[in-house]
Amino acid sequence: MQRTKANQNKFFVGYRKHSIVCPSPKGPIVLFSVILPNDTADVKVMLPLLDMMKKIEGLKVDYLVADLGYFDADDQKEALLKHDVAVVTEIKKNTIIPEHCTPEGKPECEQGHALVFDGFDKDTYTAWFRGDDDKCAACPLQGLCEKQFGYSFTENPFFNGPVPQGSMLQEHMLNFRKQVELAFAQESNLLTSVMKHKKVPVRTTEHVGKWFILRDAFRLIERMIAHVRETILPPNHVAASRSCKRFKWNKYRCRWQDKRLQTAIKKMQITTQGIRFSKNRD
Numbered sequence: 001m002q003r004t005k006a007n008q009n010k011f012f013v014g015y016r017k018h019s020i021v022c023p024s025p026k027g028p029i030v031l032f033s034v035i036l037p038n039d040t041a042d043v044k045v046m047l048p049l050l051d052m053m054k055k056i057e058g059l060k061v062d063y064l065v066a067d068l069g070y071f072d073a074d075d076q077k078e079a080l081l082k083h084d085v086a087v088v089t090e091i092k093k094n095t096i097i098p099e100h101c102t103p104e105g106k107p108e109c110e111q112g113h114a115l116v117f118d119g120f121d122k123d124t125y126t127a128w129f130r131g132d133d134d135k136c137a138a139c140p141l142q143g144l145c146e147k148q149f150g151y152s153f154t155e156n157p158f159f160n161g162p163v164p165q166g167s168m169l170q171e172h173m174l175n176f177r178k179q180v181e182l183a184f185a186q187e188s189n190l191l192t193s194v195m196k197h198k199k200v201p202v203r204t205t206e207h208v209g210k211w212f213i214l215r216d217a218f219r220l221i222e223r224m225i226a227h228v229r230e231t232i233l234p235p236n237h238v239a240a241s242r243s244c245k246r247f248k249w250n251k252y253r254c255r256w257q258d259k260r261l262q263t264a265i266k267k268m269q270i271t272t273q274g275i276r277f278s279k280n281r282d
Contacts, residue, residue, distance in 0.1 A: 015208050018045045019216075020064075021180050026223055030181050030216040031056065035209035042069030050083045061197070063163060065173040067181070068092055076157040080125070086162040088173050098159055099137055100149075105165030108111055111139055115149060120162040125153040127160040172206065 032052060033043045034045065046066065053061060064079070074086045091097075091105055101107050102282075107115045107129050113128035113136070131147040132210040139145065151160040163170050 015182070016040060016042075017184065017212055018042070018049060019180075019184075020049055020061075021183075023176055024227060026221065028176070028183055029220060031059070033209075033212055033216060035212055042067075043072045043075060046070045046072075046075050046087070047078060047083075050079060050085055053085075054083070063088055063169075063173065065089070065177045065178065073157050076161070077154060080153065080157070080161070087139060088161070088163045088170055089158075090174065091158055091165065095158065098151075098156060100151075101159055101165075106158070107151070107164075109145070111141060113139065117164050117167060118148070120153075122221065127152045127153060127162070129164075 016036055016038050017033050018036065018069065021028045023029075034052070036045065050064075053059060054275055062084075063086050068090060070087065071089050071092060076089075079085045079087045097103060097105060098107075100109075101113075109115060109131060113132060116132055118128040118130040120127050127150070129149045129151070131145065136142055136145070138149060153160045163173070192207060193263045
C-alpha cells in the first residue's frame with residue numbers, strides 16, 4: 001500500500017501515532033502519545049486523549065488544534081462541555097455553512113458587513129460578535145440594529161466556538177499544527193528505516209509504542225538540558241568548568257610535586273646525617 005503524502009515515505013508502516021503536543025521556543029514538545037493500528041479512525045481517539053490529559057497533574061489546556069481527521073461536531077461539543085477544552089479545526093469543503101456566514105465561515109450582519117468577535121460566554125456557551133464601528137456608522141439600519149449578535153455553540157460548534165473561523169488565533173494555531181505535521185513526517189520516515197533494519201526487532205504495536213516513548217523521552221530530556229543551560233547556568237559555564245578542572249588538576253599536581261620534593265629532602269637529610277655520623281666516628 002502506498003501514499004502520496006508530502007515529506008513522507010510512500011509506504012505505510014502500519015501504525016498511527018496520536019500525540020498531544022505543546023509549543024515551545026525550541027519547537028514542538030510531545031507530552032504523551034498513543035500508538036494504534038493504522039485502520040483506527042482518528043475521531044475515536046480524541047476524547048480518550050483528553051481523558052489521559054486530565055491525569056497529568058498541573059496541566060491545564062484551554063485550546064487543542066487538530067487536523068480534519070478529528071473533525072466531528074459531537075466530539076467537539078463533548079470536549080468543551082465535559083473536558084473544558086476548545087477543539088480548533090478547519091472546515092471541510094462539504095461542510096454546510098450557516099446563512100449568516102461567508103464561505104470562509106466568518107459571520108456577517110444582514111447588510112453583509114463582517115462582524116468582530118466580542119468574546120465567548122462559557123456560562124451559556126454563546127459566541128458573541130459585534131458590528132464594526134466604521135461600517136456601522138454609514139449603515140442605513142444603524143438606528144434599528146442592536147449591533148450585538150449571539151450564536152449558540154451547541155447548535156453549531158464548528159462556527160460558534162471560542163476560536164472563530166478565520167481569526168488570528170486560529171491562524172496561529174493552524175500554523176503550529178503544520179510544524180507538528182512536519183515533525184510527524186520525520187518520525188514516520190525514521191520509523192520506516194528502523195523497521196527495515198533486520199537487527200532491530202521493531203514490528204509489533206507494543207514495540208513501536210516503546211520506541212516512540214523512548215524517542216519522546218530523549219527529546220524532552222534534551223529540551224530540559226537546553227532550558228537549564230539557557231536560564232540557570234552562566235553563558236560561559238563550559239569554559240569556566242574547564243578552567244576550574246584545569247586549576248584543580250594543576251593544584252593537585254603541585255601538591256604531588258611538593259610531596260615528592262619533601263620526600264627527597266627527608267632522604268637527603270637522613271643521608272647527610274649518616275655521613276656526618278660516620279665522619280664523627282672516624
